[in-house]
Amino acid sequence: MAPHMDHPDFTPLTPAFILDALGELGLVADGRLTALNSFENRVYLAHLEPGTPLADAHPALVLKFYRPGRWSAAQIEEEHAFAHELMAAEVPVVGPLAIAGRTLHQHEGLWFSVSPRRGGRAPELGDAQTLAWIGRFLARLHLVGERTPFRQRPTVDLASYGDEPRAWLLQHGALPLEVEREWADLSQQALAAVASAGAPLGALGQVGTAGRAVATLRLHADCHVGNILWTPAELPGGGPHFVDLDDCRSGPAVQDFWMLLSGERAERQQHLGALLDGYELMREFDRRELALIEPLRTLRLIHYSAWIARRWDDPAFPAAFPDFGTPDYWRGQVHLLHEQLEAMAEPPLVA
CATH class of the missing domain: 3.30.200.70 (Phosphorylase Kinase; domain 1)
Incomplete structure (x- = not known):
């Protein structure tokens, strides 16, 4: 590219x-x-x-x-x-x-x-007790996060995670011509579905259309297994910890959950249940936010591609993402957008 x-x-x-x-x-x-x-x-x-x-x-x-x-x-x-x-x-x-x-x-x-310096290893997300511990950890983080808002840090929303990166990719010619139109059309449909999901909850930067808006609080905002370090329980300071908050933003609490859920729907449901078992020992969770999981996944899909494209002149990026920018890469993104449109049309996970 x-x-x-x-x-x-x-x-x-x-x-x-x-x-x-x-x-x-x-x-x-x-x-x-x-x-x-x-x-x-x-x-x-x-x-x-x-x-x-x-x-x-x-x-x-x-x-x-x-x-x-x-x-x-x-x-x-x-x-x-x-x-x-x-x-x-x-x-x-x-x-x-x-x-x-x-x-x-x-x-x-x-x-x-x-x-x-603080070391650790990746947690085992297939273990229910580990997930419950991470749930308690996130609840404690969110209890602090809801005390006051960020004044300088941005928000996880449709504009900054979806609209702007999509526009940047198209304006900078980041996509091969043979894939550009299909990706542009599908990404537009996907972002419209995200807006439809966020509006009833007043979430993702959308104005609420009914009832009470979901809460926005300070978050880690990039909470996936690669960003959590785990110390064995028998050692001092055992359990999960974060080593930095470089991506922290404001947003709904579920933003710190959904990247920890993987596999087929039944497995994601099981993981969610274990996380919330721990989380709700410390803090109440608004289950309306579960309807935001697939919209948030869709936003990350678009945002992530734009992140790589913007950094492409940094030699670390072509070395780490050798297939990025190829027609096959973008055909894969088209396939994922199709999947996300289907996922956003399904009922959300329950817990």
Whole structure:
């Protein structure tokens, strides 16, 4: 596909640049740097020299350099404040360290943060007890999230997750001509179905047409199995935790559920039941939101393709998504949109 030049340049991130950034904070690295997995940002594990500031408490730290142009400083700081609010409520989230009174720092034009290292593995979502534990975890996060709204962070809605990315893909010629018309027509139909689902609930940016609107609260907003780390129950801090909230937004609570549901309908139903068994021990769940699961899945489908296309000039993306932009890729997307139109026409899951 043609380059779109919609990403910043991370080339300044040499080892010397990273060590200098740490040094500006008064931290002394021993020279060992490990690049960690991250597409959107650049994340590194740095080991500190013994006996230097913070080294006793944190022998190794995680540095995250934020993709310029994605979030404003105010939006990143609001994410950090949310993380610290969650930590104060003893919700297992690893937030950035405050160094010299700040959690967000800048080195030669790049914003970055420094966080403790916390490991873990992916949770086993086929286990009902694990899902119930994750449900309790999400309920605790949402109890904090509903206290006050975000002022700077965006919302999970039809405009930003559907209309805008769809328009961007078409305006930038991201689709092969032989697939473009069919995808454009189907995506338009799919977004109309999303709007129809959101309107009765006053959700996804739609004006409510009947009754009480579903609640909007601060969310993780990208809660899938790859973003939850699990510590064995027998170890200190056992259970699920998040290591960052880089995608946090406002939206309905079900946004943090649906990506944890996979398989055939019966299996998704079973997983949902286990999640809610745990969740409702801590917080009530509005079951009207279950009608938003397939609309939210549809929005992510379109948003995800636009995300890859916008980052295509970043060398990490063609390497990770070699089939993206090909006719076969977009035919696959057409097939998925057909499936989503059928799914949105079915009755929602029940619990």
